[in-house]
Amino acid sequence: MDKLKCECGHVNPEGTVLCESCGKPVEENQHIDGNDQSKLLNMRYDGTARRSQTYNRSIVDKTWNFFSSVKVGVWLIVIALLASGLGTIYPQEMYIPAEAENRDPAIFYEDWYGLTGKIYYQLGLHNLYSSWWYMILIALIGISLVICSIDRFVPLYRALKNQRPKRHSIFLSRQRLFSETKTVTDKEMNHFITNLKKQRYKIVNENGNILAEKNRFSRWGPYVNHIGLIIVLLAALLRMTPFLFLDDYVWVREGEQKVIPGTHGDYYIENKRFLLELYDENDERFQAAMEKKGEIVHKNYQTDAIIYKVKNEGVVGSEPELEKVIESSIQMNKPLKFDGYTLYQSGYQQNEFSNMTFKVYRTDDENQNSLGEVTIDLTSPEKTYELDNGIRLQVSQYYPDYVLENGEPRSVSKFPRNPAFVFNLFPPDSSEAEISFVGIGKNIDAMGENEYKLGIVDFNMHYVSGLTVRRDYTLPFFIVGAAIFMIGVIQGMYWQHRRIWVNPNGEGIMLAAHTNKNWFGLKKDIEKAIANTNIHMVIDQEEIEKEIEKDKDKA
């Protein structure tokens, strides 16, 4: 790498525009920041050698230069913005409404939205946010963040570290804020410096050359907030690993005890009770709203649960010994946490029967007088039931979730949502069975010559509570990333880096100043500091230039 030695003795890296130490413009590099075209120096990044502005030969250089451009960064943001909007035209696949007649995406989009829906589906926009191209887009933004930051941070850091109070006169006179005073007494200088100190400027004095600086830390704000964003993006990447992120779902019926999925069989949950509370219809606060809506509003979903941990890792197949970990209720907005896992109340169903009570009556009895009743536990029916009057009921077939498919009876699931039975009914003192089929709204006598009939007298239903099981070790990364981002934004946005240079020039001084934003504030600082001295106030050379241009236009 070619080093550039300045007349002040400082050795600058190749591509430097303004000497890191004294600020003297490096002759051959003035085109880089456009200084050759204007009277004032471009002070962005302090005229340091940025890789992206220095090399453009190899493919690596070209890639680096591409991503380090703010223009490219903004374009990527705009593309991501438009793409994200595209995905909200119709619901994403996971948000296809429950009331849809058919939730198969291949059918849903066309049926609900017509041709545009079909195109939406065919372009894969129904899964946009997990599509490869959207991920690549976000990744490109991530790369741009990293390269932009490194390209600027490293040289800027070097320049601010190597800067000396003694500046080249060209540097000073080509600052936006500049003034020259012919004679300044020591007393006036001391007064000036004391006042700057009062305004919390840090003063560096080198043989009478003075640099007053404050809030340098605000220059790091953009890089800090970019680091925060990069951490968030990395956390999102980590979240894709099953080790750090667990997402599972479990349905537990009331009274049931069940292993919690995703915990390697280490934990069990018992659902003691599920509670669905409603708002009081007569609550005067909400009466008007509920009447208008025409429905009672739900107030609370709650599962009272006990969590157990398996104590013995014992023999396979043997009943595990359980130890109670916690007994608590899980509500929406109040998830239950234990040993790194979190359980969320996220659904419920009330479509399962817990038990059913049947009665037996004579087929020819018009009043259907009961000859005996039996209650069957639908989660674990027994093989046979003895009725009071000597009738014996044998469960021949049990379909918890009955359907008739191609003329064949079948159970769609093992859950008692639509229970149906085939009973062998043995009349008192008889070994000859009558076959009866009983279900909800069905009572079929296969042969048509049964003496007894069965009817449903009563039933109970129970709730099934749906709980999400989560273990997410990536959350702290997101929190840290977001916090760093906020700190960085505030750090960079609400403070300004201000520098004032005062170099002796014969009997007098040259005074110049620079800030990255809020020039008005900087001018005020200087005005205050030079009050009651003969030091000339700095002139805003940019505003003067603008006025001259205006006058030219008028002429």
Add this chain to the structure above:
Amino acid sequence: MDNLLSISSTALYIAFIVYLIATVFFGASIRDKRTSTKKGISGSIAIGLTIIGFIAQLTYFITRWIVGGHAPVSNMFEFVTFLGMSLVLAFIIIYFIYRLTALGLFALPISMIIIAYASVFPSDISPLVPSLQSHWLFIHVITVSLSQGVLAVSFVAGLIYLIKTVDQSVISLKSIGLELILIALIFLVGFAASSIGFQLNDYHAEIQYHEPNYEKFKDEPKANIKPEEIEVYKMPAIVGPKDGVMLTENKMEPLISIPGWMKGKDAPRKLNTVVWSVFSGLIIYGVILLLIRKRLGAWIQPFLKNVNKNVVDEITYRSVAIGFPLFTLGGLIFAAIWAQIAWDRFWGWDPKEVWALITWFFYAAFLHLRLSRGWHGEKSSWLAVVGFAIIMFNIIVVNLVLAGLHSYA
């Protein structure tokens, strides 16, 4: 309780009226011959009234909170009203920094349009569904709303900048674009005016129509589909469903039926509302044109002669500089924390979430373009206007048309 509730609604009504009067005084202050740095008496009265109006609206907010038992930001009426209030608060703060009366002349009417828009939604206090029962309701919503209020000030400043600087002597892309923005604001007025008008008349018409998907789905086992559906109209139906039959007597028959490709839920009714807003907006705009006999932008321009455009540009930037971090905090970070607690995931690509991200992306681009590429003045102002359009899109279109988990209207 009823007493307190009526105090609450009266306070909101008073706030609206006071804002209206304050606007008149802001208008008077701007016609003062003096320059914008020397404040006339009317300027002081105007800001005083604004503060009184704000206190009235704060009274509405607090009393409603007491009656309902939860922060009144839980449905569309409450949220949008609060947005109007946030805009006024942000304006008051910015006013005391920059003392620019012209800002009030635009901020208050826009705030009033927002409040009028809110009153279109049912204003009854609604009970909180389980997912909303959390302290994060007010932490999240209030921060978001405040940030949007501050960002709305940047829109107001941007709009002032554009009206002041865009050359009105020629018909250009810029002057037409600016006029369209003003017309869009008038459409919002039209929407509020027509909805409130028909609401006061209790307009109610039911139209029965044939469910287009019935034949296809009637045999699906899960389908809960009826051959005939009924659409309830709260405004006279200009656009009706396909082959609709009017059930209510003595009501206007639909003039046209909805085009076949628009199939969304309640599409005919929604399109009808849009047509009414445009229709009544155009009438209002037409009347204005007849009175002023030039483009609205061209008419306002001379009033802003004394406004210092650099100060206006500074306000645009400052509001984004305050609004952007606040929005990040409320709209993304607090939102994510609550979503994690309530819905077990901090991010789920729900339309509202996506549009919050889009808003964030947009203002991030705004700041990069301004700080890094030197987009000041006019460019910056156009961006501020677009940013506000995105915010309004997220409140209006996402809630009413795209509707996801956040549709609590």
